[in-house]
Amino acid sequence: MTVMSYLGAIGAAQKEAMLADERVVIIGEDVEANVYGTTGGAGKSRASEGDFLQQFGRNRIRNTPISEEVIVGAAIGAAMTGLRPIVDLSYSSFLYMAMDQFVNQAAKNRYMFGGQASVPVVFRSAMFYGLNTGAHHSDRPYPMFMNVPGLKIVTPAFPSDAKGLLRTAVDTDDPVLVFEACVLWGSKEEVDEREYRIPFGVGRSVRTGTDATVIAVSGAVPEAVAAADALAPEGISVEVFDPRTLVPLDVEGILDAAARTGRVVVADPAHRTCGAAAEISALISEHVFDALRGPVRRVTTPDVQIPFSPALEKQLYPNRVAIADAVRASLGVAAPTTGRDGDDSTGPDGSGGTPPSGQDAAVATGAAR
Amino acid sequence: MTDPAPRSLPRDTQLEMQRRMLRIRRFDERASKMVKRGQIPGTVHTSIGQEAQVVGACMALGDTDFMTGNHRSHGHPIGKGAPLGPLMAELVGKSGGVCQGKGGSLHLADFAVGSLGESGIVGGSIPIAVGAGLSSKVLANDRVSLAFFGDGAANQGCLYEGMNMAGVWKLPVIFLCENNQYALSTPAHTVTSGVIADRGSGFGMPGVRVENGQDVLAVHEAVSAAVQRARAGDGPSLVEVITYRYNEHSEGLRLGVDYRNAQEKAQWLARDPIVLFREDLIRRGVAAAEELDALEADVLREVDDAVAFSDQSPYPELSVAFDDLYSDSRFAVHRFRDSSFGTLEAVR
């Protein structure tokens, strides 16, 4: 085991995949110079072996023109004819440039050609939300793609998952979109430096608990853990479950986790309407309604564009305060007036005092309504 | 108007060209009738009138070379040598269809002959062809890739992203513009700035205009040069072929306005590529009239057989609607009448 950062784990998985299979190529803007930090090679190995370009050469590490539509389309065509490309699309907000190729080609080609096409391609992109990059770089667009049958959607929240899920993605004969949250880039974890793969459709029980369940996605996972930590001293025991892949979705794992406590909060950094949280909430309501002891609550980013000013942006995403408030609301308990997580930077009313039912606070924090 | 094309191809190749042009003509004529009789659901876009352009290009490719196309879709796989039965069954929506009834006319594909798929999205398959060229380059397997697209698609941005990428990476790609002078009702000159072929030079590649796209040998010659260049590692080419479609944009379409005048139509009808090549073959002594008559009869039988193949093929079972969405059908979590995304079964 080695301590790896989230970004380092992605780089490690890419290197493993490049070494394991000649058909794997990495294409994207600025990948040669390792601008986004996953094609450099880590620490010692970089010093001795060089970066990816030096190790694998220009035939397999390809800087592309800034042409997202043909980057995505060509990767699909290459995948249909013998390569297994990993495409680095840098920012998730740029995926829209290639929407036609994702939706009309990547997702449909196997199906509409009656199984003749195999499309083994991975599209990686980073969600730069919470970093004051403004409206054109902060998107968390995975729900749009969950709405497109034929695509697989992966949202790792931990370094070990980022590595194991990316290896599985490269092995998969279907188009896979990996959404990486930049807020997680620096997070560290003990990671097995040997090759391993994590199956799609199997969630991760991050923490067990008995009073309430938080199903959390991507960057909301560590916030859910922090909320669970904050609630423990109040005598509230919270289970945190991370589906890890949104398509396929670990429906069983989600339903089990939900039914175990009967009080459920779904935390999802995407916009609320038709988001991942909406789908997960609906599944829980449809399948384990009888086990619920209250309505499923969603903590999401409200349906608003992302403003630049740090004063406006930071409280929009599901954070530990909003998640903890939602858990208390589901349990029908008020926040303690003291002893609450008082870190102002985590929310507008992080110092507490606002009852969980306070409508304004709930809306402002994206908390459950 | 006529390019002096070499008439020195092997006799068998020339006869095969005529056979494939006839296959397209008779197949599309039959498909048109079947649409009008309700035997083919939806509509089809025929390549009638454009056979020389299609076959000249396809036959400049090798069997293992790749090709992508568009909504005017039947000619491309036929030109590449696909058998007619599974194509016809696909148009009808039968299980014996080349795409098992999932694609239909707009989305034909026959990977066995290098046909990577037609596209209902104008321009949408061009990047796919670029990607096939990228594969060939990275894997060094000497395969060439050709993208068919119309004059209308020539104004899609993805073409230029694709030409730039193929140019800078020297990919073995041929961008083949089928300029039939109209995009649905819109005359190309009213929406196209400059000459399409001239756009090649902007990307550092040859841009060739085949003025007489009704001459299969002229098309074949131009595309062969592009193929040769691609195989030599010299990169992509743009070939624009001037041609004309005889039928309406799609079968059954009735527009209130006549956007093409009768005189223009008559002029192009007088330059029927199949008639012209037949006369040429006879004049040059490549084939006798009787031989060509026999070939025509042969092709008619092939089309009859294709319809018979389709007729005897059953419609697909309902359950296959959920196959081939993913590499493993367990990943398609919905079934008919499922209440929600996901079932209680594991979807690992």
Ligand SMILES: Cc1ncc(C[n+]2csc(CCOP(=O)(O)OP(=O)(O)O)c2C)c(N)n1
């Ligand atoms: C992206 C997109 N826009 C519009 C259409 C509707 N449409 C289908 S075919 C066509 C005309 C295409 O003209 P051209 O590319 O010249 O091909 P042709 O039909 O002449 O062979 C149009 C507008 C479409 N299918 N896809």
Ligand SMILES: [Mg+2]
């Ligand atoms: Mg046209």
